[in-house]
Amino acid sequence: MSQKQTLSFQAEVAQLLHLVTHSLYSNKEIFLRELISNASDACDKLRFEALDNGALYEDAPNLEVRVSFDKDAKTLTIADNGIGLTQQEAIDNLGTIAKSGTREFMGRLSGDQKADAQLIGQFGVGFYSGFIVADKISVESRRAGVPPEEGVRWVSGGAGDFEVETITRPERGTSVTLHLRDDSLDYLSTWKLKSIISKYSDHISLPILMRKEEWKDGEDDKPGDHVLTEEWETVNKATALWSRPKKDITPEQYTEFYKAISHDFEDPLAWSHNRVEGSTEYTQLLYIPARAPFDLWNREKAAGVKLYVKRVFIMDEAEALLPTYLRFVKGVIDSADLPLNVSRELLQESRDVKAIREGNTRRVLSMLEDLAKAQTAEDASEEDKGKFAKFYGEFGAVLKEGLGEDMGNRDRLAKLLRFASTASDTVSVSLADYKARMKEGQEAIYYVTAETQAAAANSPQLEIFRKKGLEVLFMTDRVDEWALNYLTDFDGTPLQSVAKGQVDLGQLQDETEKKAAEEAAESFKPVLARLKEALKDKAQDVRVTTRLVDSPACLVVSEGGMSLQLSRLLKQAGQKAPDAKPVLEVNASHPLVQKLDTSPNFHDLAHILFDQALLAEGGMPEDPAAYVKRVNALLA
Numbered sequence: 216m217s218q219k220q221t222l223s224f225q226a227e228v229a230q231l232l233h234l235v236t237h238s239l240y241s242n243k244e245i246f247l248r249e250l251i252s253n254a255s256d257a258c259d260k261l262r263f264e265a266l267d268n269g270a271l272y273e274d275a276p277n278l279e280v281r282v283s284f285d286k287d288a289k290t291l292t293i294a295d296n297g298i299g300l301t302q303q304e305a306i307d308n309l310g311t312i313a314k315s316g317t318r319e320f321m322g323r324l325s326g327d328q329k330a331d332a333q334l335i336g337q338f339g340v341g342f343y344s345g346f347i348v349a350d351k352i353s354v355e356s357r358r359a360g361v362p363p364e365e366g367v368r369w370v371s372g373g374a375g376d377f378e379v380e381t382i383t384r385p386e387r388g389t390s391v392t393l394h395l396r397d398d399s400l401d402y403l404s405t406w407k408l409k410s411i412i413s414k415y416s417d418h419i420s421l422p423i424l425m426r427k428e429e430w431k432d433g434e435d436d437k438p439g440d441h442v443l444t445e446e447w448e449t450v451n452k453a454t455a456l457w458s459r460p461k462k463d464i465t466p467e468q469y470t471e472f473y474k475a476i477s478h479d480f481e482d483p484l485a486w487s488h489n490r491v492e493g494s495t496e497y498t499q500l501l502y503i504p505a506r507a508p509f510d511l512w513n514r515e516k517a518a519g520v521k522l523y524v525k526r527v528f529i530m531d532e533a534e535a536l537l538p539t540y541l542r543f544v545k546g547v548i549d550s551a552d553l554p555l556n557v558s559r560e561l562l563q564e565s566r567d568v569k570a571i572r573e574g575n576t577r578r579v580l581s582m583l584e585d586l587a588k589a590q591t592a593e594d595a596s597e598e599d600k601g602k603f604a605k606f607y608g609e610f611g612a613v614l615k616e617g618l619g620e621d622m623g624n625r626d627r628l629a630k631l632l633r634f635a636s637t638a639s640d641t642v643s644v645s646l647a648d649y650k651a652r653m654k655e656g657q658e659a660i661y662y663v664t665a666e667t668q669a670a671a672a673n674s675p676q677l678e679i680f681r682k683k684g685l686e687v688l689f690m691t692d693r694v695d696e697w698a699l700n701y702l703t704d705f706d707g708t709p710l711q712s713v714a715k716g717q718v719d720l721g722q723l724q725d726e727t728e729k730k731a732a733e734e735a736a737e738s739f740k741p742v743l744a745r746l747k748e749a750l751k752d753k754a755q756d757v758r759v760t761t762r763l764v765d766s767p768a769c770l771v772v773s774e775g776g777m778s779l780q781l782s783r784l785l786k787q788a789g790q791k792a793p794d795a796k797p798v799l800e801v802n803a804s805h806p807l808v809q810k811l812d813t814s815p816n817f818h819d820l821a822h823i824l825f826d827q828a829l830l831a832e833g834g835m836p837e838d839p840a841a842y843v844k845r846v847n848a849l850l851a
C-alpha cells in the first residue's frame with residue numbers, strides 16, 4: 216500500500232468520537248494521560264517482546280516518551296520509541312474498538328451529555344480522547360523489527376473516516392501529533408504540560424522528556440521570554456509508583472495512578488499497597504473502584520490487574536492473580552520471583568501465582584471488611600461511612616459469586632452480604648444483624664426469592680411471617696438462588712426459603728393453631744381431592760397451609776427443589792430447567808376457598824386460584840387468554 220487510502224471508522228468508533236468531542240469538555244486534559252499511557256504501554260510491549268528477541272531494540276535501547284509542541288503550527292506531539300504499529304495494526308487498532316460489549320455499551324448512551332460523559336469514563340476512550348482538543352490527528356509509526364520503508368501515516372479529522380499511507384520512518388515507535396483546536400491552544404505551554412504530566416503521569420516508570428526552556432532577556436527594550444532549547448530533560452519522577460515507599464506517596468498520587476491504569480474518571484473507594492514477603496515476594500497495589508464497569512457481568516471480561524516482574528511489564532489482564540468474583544478489582548502486582556518469560560499457561564500452574572492470588576483475595580476481603588466497619592465507626596467521616604453501601608450497590612451481586620467459587624473464604628464473604636428485608640427497605644441487613652433480631656424459639660434465617668423487592672415484599676408466602684413478626688430477607692439478585700446453594704447456614708443457623716417445603720415454624724406455632732390446621736386439613740380432604748383432580752396437569756399436589764393469612768392460595772416447591780423463579784430464569788436464558796410441578800397450598804379460612812365446594816364453577820375457580828398464585832409469585836399463566844376468559848366469566 217503506497218498510495219493513500221481512505222477508510223471508514225467502524226460505526227461504534229464514529230459514534231464514540233462524536234461523544235468524545237461533545238461530552239468530555241469538562242475534563243479536557245485527560246487526553247495527555249491517555250496518550251502518554253498508550254506510549255508507555257507500547258514501550259512495555261517492546262520490552263516484553265525483546266526478552267526473546269533483543270534485536271528489536273535496534274540502536275535505541277533506552278525507552279522513553281517525548282512530548283513537544285510547535286507554537287506556530289499549533290501542534291502537540293507525543294512520541295515514543297516503543298513497539299510501533301504496522302500498517303494493518305494502525306488500520307485495525309485506530310479504526311475499530313476491539314472491546315467486547317462495545318455495542319451494548321453504545322446502546323446504553325442516553326444523549327444526556329452529563330450521564331454519557333460518566334459512562335464514557337467507565338468505558339475508556341484511550342487514543343480517541345485526542346479529539347477532545349484536536350480537530351486533526353496525525354499518527355506516524357514504524358513497528359520494531361520491520362524495515363524503515365514500511366512505516367505508516369494515519370490521519371483523521373475525527374469525523375467518519377481516516378487516511379492511511381506508507382511512509383519511510385527510520386525511527387522505531389509512534390508519534391501522535393495533535394492539531395489543536397483554537398479553544399485548546401493553552402496546551403502549547405511547557406509549564407502547563409509539565410503540570411499535567413506531573414499530575415497524571417509521574418508514576419510512569421519511563422522517562423517523559425520535554426525540551427528544556429531557557430529565559431532569554433529581551434533586546435532593544437523588548438520584554439524577555441522563555442525559549443525552547445535543543446536540550447531534553449526528564450519531567451516526571453520516572454519511578455513506578457508502587458515501588459516507592461508508601462510514606463512518599465500522597466492520596467492524590469494513588470488516585471491518579473488508579474485513574475491511569477483503570478481509565479476510570481471517578482476516584483476509587485479504597486486501595487491497599489503492600490510489600491509482601493515470605494515464600495514468594497511481591498508488591499501489591501490493589502484498588503476497589505467506586506463504580507461498576509459497563510461489562511461487569513461478562514465473566515470473561517478482562518481482569519483488572521497488571522502483572523510486572525521486577526518492574527518489567529509482563530501482561531495486562533492477568534486473570535490468574537484474582538478469583539473471577541473479584542474481577543472488579545484494579546491494580547498492579549510486581550513479583551520478585553516469577554520468570555520474566557512467564558506465559559498465561561504457566562501462570563495458571565505456578566505455585567507462586569497461587570500464593571499471590573490467595574494473598575490478593577485476603578487483602579481485598581479485608582479492605583471490604585474495613586469499609587463495612589467504617590459504616591458504624593464513630594470516628595469515620597460521612598464519606599467513609601457511605602462507602603460500603605456504595606460498593607455493595609455496584610458490586611454486591613458479583614461478590615456473591617464467591618460463595619460458590621471460593622469455599623475457603625465463604626464465612627468471610629457471608630459476613631459481607633447485605634439484604635433488604637421485611638424490616639428494612641434498604642439493602643443493609645447483614646446476616647449477623649438478622650440473627651441478633653431473631654425471636655426466641657426461631658430456628659432458621661428466613662428468606663424469599665423474587666425478581667424485585669416489591670414482588671418479594673408482597674409474596675403471599677410471607678403472610679404468616681409478618682403476622683408473627685418474623686423478619687424475612689429479600690433475595691432479589693439473579694445470582695442469589697445459585698449462591699444460596701452454597702450458603703446453607705450462617706454461624707450455625709440454617710437458611711430457609713419461605714417458599715419451599717411445608718412451613719414449620721416449630722416452637723413459634725402454638726398448639727391451638729396447629730390443631731386448627733390439622734382439623735381444617737381433615738375437613739377439607741374431599742375438596743382437596745377435587746382440586747387435585749382438576750389441576751392434575753399443573754400442580755404436583757394440593758394441600759392446606761397455615762402460611763397464608765390474607766391470600767387464598769400460593770405455590771411452593773418441595774424442599775430442596777428448584778424455585779419457580781430460578782427455573783424461569785434458566786428457561787429465559789435458554790437453559791434446561793427441570794419441569795417439576797409446584798404444590799398449590801390453599802388457605803382454608805379464606806372465603807374464596809370456603810366457597811369452592813358448593814360453587815357451580817368449581818373447575819374454573821380451581822384454575823383461577825392456581826393462575827393467580829402463579830401471578831402473585833411473578834410467573835405467567837400457561838394460557839393467559841384462558842385465565843382472562845375465566846375471570847371475566849365470573850365477573851359478568
Ligand SMILES: Nc1ncnc2c1ncn2[C@@H]1O[C@H](COP(=O)(O)OP(=O)(O)OP(=O)(O)O)[C@@H](O)[C@H]1O
Binds near residue numbers: 339340
Ligand atoms: N503509542 C502507541 N504505540 C503503539 N500502539 C498504540 C499506541 N497508541 C495506541 N496504540 C494501539 O491502538 C490501540 C487502541 O488504543 P486505545 O487507547 O484506543 O485503546 P487501548 O489502549 O487498547 O484501551 P484503553 O485505552 O481502554 O486501555 C491500542 O490497544 C494499541 O494497540
